[in-house]
Amino acid sequence: MATTITDNKKALFDFFIEEKIEAGIVLKGWEVKSLRANRGNIKESYAILRKKEVYLIGAHFSPLANANIKDEDEVTRTRKLLLNRKEITKIINFIQQKGYTLIPLSLYWKSGNVKIQIGLAKGRKKQDKRALIKERDWKLDKERLSKQKYNR
Numbered sequence: 001m002a003t004t005i006t007d008n009k010k011a012l013f014d015f016f017i018e019e020k021i022e023a024g025i026v027l028k029g030w031e032v033k034s035l036r037a038n039r040g041n042i043k044e045s046y047a048i049l050r051k052k053e054v055y056l057i058g059a060h061f062s063p064l065a066n067a068n069i070k071d072e073d074e075v076t077r078t079r080k081l082l083l084n085r086k087e088i089t090k091i092i093n094f095i096q097q098k099g100y101t102l103i104p105l106s107l108y109w110k111s112g113n114v115k116i117q118i119g120l121a122k123g124r125k126k127q128d129k130r131a132l133i134k135e136r137d138w139k140l141d142k143e144r145l146s147k148q149k150y151n152r
Helices: 009-014 029-036 085-096 126-151
Strands: 002-007 015-025 046-050 053-057 079-082 100-110 113-123
Touching (some): 009 015, 009 100, 015 100, 046 085, 053 085
Antiparallel strands (some): 002 100, 015 079, 015 113, 046 100, 053 079
16 A cells, blocks of 8 residues: 655646656665655656656655765755666657656655656647636536536
């Protein structure tokens, strides 16, 4: 059973998610402790491919008060993601296509280990976002109308 640490809800709004991949993440001890206290943030982060390895950039893990962190760069350091060769090949094939990128979707615990779900995504255009908002509003209105109908 997976327990969610943090989600990147904005990514689901800004991107079409083509495929989701689960990856492990290389962390230091203080980072694991801060994640146990739910002090992780992946909203402004992204993943890149370097030398057939995938790295997470921009994820912010706030250290606990008793952590001995002198350098502020440690908080947002580049972290390596653990994927097998087959998954990396799939990512390479997607990224070579125009417009695809790697976006972290959620960070969670799975059997005592920190896992991250990354999505192979393509950016949404402004009109796609408007249509998504309109569709979401219509679903809410439809639910409200059905509740009013049953309450009478």
